[in-house]
Amino acid sequence: MTSFSELLSSLMARVSGVGVLSGLSRLSGGANMESFAFDWAGSGYVLRRAPSAAYMADRPFGHVDEAALVRAAFDAGVKAPEVVGVLEDGDGLGTGYVMRRVMAEVSPAKILADPPPSLLADLGRELARIHAIPMDRVPDAIPLMDTGAALAELRSRFLSYGGDRPVIALAIKWCEDHLPEAAPPVLVHGDYRMGNVMVDSEGLAAVLDWELAHRGDAHEDLAFGCMTVWRFGQLDKPAFGVGSLDDYFAAYEAAGGSPVDRDRFRFWLVYRTLWWALGCLQMGQMWRSGADKTVERVVIGRRTAEQELDLVRLLEAEAPEAEQAAALPPSKPVVPEPAGEPTNREIVEAVRDWIEGSIKPGAQGHAKFEAVVAMNALGIVLRDLDVGVRAEDAALADALLSGTATLAEPGLLAKLRRAVLDKCAVDSPKYAALAAARADWRG
Template identity: 80%
Template sequence: MTELAEPLSAFMSRALGPGALSGLSRLSGGANMESWAFDWRGEGYVLRRAPSAEYMEGRPYGHEVEAALVRAARAGGVKAPEVVAVLADGDGMGTGYVMRRITAEVSPAKILSAPPPSLIADLGRELARIHALPRAAIPEGIPVMDTAEALAELKARFLSYGGDRPAIALAIRWCEDHLPAPAEPVLVHGDYRMGNVMVDGQGLAAVLDWELAHLGDAHEDLAFGCMTVWRFGCLDRPAFGVGSLEDYFAAYEAAGGQAVDRARFRFWLVYRTLWWALGCLQMGQAWRSGADTTVERVVVGRRTAEQELDLIRLLDEEAPEAERQRPLPPSADRAQTPVGEPTNREMVAAVRDWIESAIKPKAEGHAKFEAVVAMNALGIVMRDLDAGVGAEDRTLAEALMSGAATLAEPGLLARLRRAVLDKCAIDSPKYAALATARADWRS
């Protein structure tokens, strides 16, 4: 923090005039970028940055283009933040930009506990505004997404990660079989969901995190915030965890959005769930390669299990009714009573308890967040040791991806359901969809 204070003060002096920096603190969360809150001359700001140019390698565009897009969206009537300055190479803080701080709630749990009455309509309206931005207003460098090419890239990534997860293989094959015709491209935010919007008492206050924006199918944005994972436990409210799909679609169309195609919406719901499953795997790969050695990366890597569960829940309706009603096979019972010297599980438990009692209470800000993530990581290891490490099934994955195996095969859906239930119980036991799936599948 102290290393950032001096160059940030110098930057703000050049950008907005002399002043004093105060209240600098790193905000929790942010899977890809750092966010720092601070005050300058009595006003609040947020620095969004990557610590180095190397961190941005492989991304379709940098922060200069992203900042230009945020400015264009705001000028077009979208509730985007106000960008006040963009970092340059000589500023010594990596790449990024500074925005005026918005006073509103961003925590999905807090928002969804009592969403403002207008929120579902606000979400539909704001997305229609994003999609209506004219092509001429969108800065150069924003890529155009070809859905078929993007799906092929996901498949290649899956194979590079081992190609051994049947639920992901099933989803790839389904997407290939249901690929929609190309749509007239519009500006797609790419990450439009709870966690990336700010809300106050009057409704939606801001749309954040534009780093995944591209030109593509409007239905991609429509579906993304409706994924199970982004409803944060509010599974009875399929649109963002806030309301009904009918109200959401009606608000979007009333604000000028195109007519919603339900089949195209379903494709993107499956596609983006698949995309996030591979995104989680990619974060694990980033840790393994040394590109990002934070403990958060390995924990997010294990959240692949949530998306595998969701993919089976989305796709099991493709199976014959008899297979959907088939009882699940039992889980393997590997429970053992420890004897002798402490087991690996007990040693991990001791370290986890020490972090909880000695480290977490003294930590503040992002350090406290990291302590909680470390405890979560050790909890996963403990449950994995209890259950025994189950191998993935590459042979079945290959058969599903080639179409040689389908959900019409007797007993296959039941096996897939059991596998994703057991895996999610280890990696994300508090995931809301896990309890729902157990009840639906009578596990």
């Protein structure tokens, strides 16, 4: 059987000419696609591909159109990667494309620890450039988003996942009640945030991951990178964790972006937080269905709690002032440990410690990443065994979704606040917004 490296060498010979493959390694990042870095004929490249053909089956466009879109962005002066070749059936590598490698930092933690002075202005400018790409340069397969239809689809997905998460129901109803009029469509990157940009000492170096691109409202892109989860702990800097919204909007408008509508921006901030909450739930469904049995999927499935916390923080201003000032009910007590045989908690703890002491130290690259994810998964189970916190409440979710219950109801906001605090403490105890919410809510 022909090896992966042999197939990749044949691909590169086809698209780039004679050379020798070296330095092949799988990159640890990328929640959806596989990425491999390598050298060919003295230059660095990255292969981006789908883990399986089935993985691409329900996507609105494939890698051929994605590569064409990235090329259009590159040609328009956007700091997109330079695509050098697209996989064909005969290559035996699935679907994907090859780009020239950009040498810059992608880790949000490292970037945000010491961002270059120009970064916020660069982010605004680059987004304006993306939105200015002429529609006739965008491949026909790139879909047009109808916001109302997309919101209805989120509602349908929520119901298919059980329809029993009250905070998600609250957010869906709020978005339905605040749906804006359609805006003139632009090319929307769809995933413009820390983690999908590369940065060097000079500023923004590359914009990555174009798989969610579509035609739609520019404010969707403006809001997405400002979600709490994508600020990676920099809660006092609402624009990407880098700076202020005023400075970000000014940079976007100065680079040719249309004037920013603050109400429309707020809608999209809530919408995309809701979207990612359901996206996290979907990760768990992918694992259950067998489409992707990696541990990473079930762990991301539990990150729904982060988004529910953020949604309550975004929407609590809708409640009367008296409800916003109300005290929280108490948490459930921790289950005491028995003194007899090893408990489920102790068995899980033993497995986690074994991974940390025996597996993680010898792992490299993606295998080390997977070991860390497995430890995180077992940590969730340990905390859950202590308190048994659940987020499901079908009756309350139905009442919020229908509008028969609202945040004006006495005690409801306090109940939701307590629920999201306790659930996030189990699923994501290091989430920066958790500590901030505890302080704000005296929880």
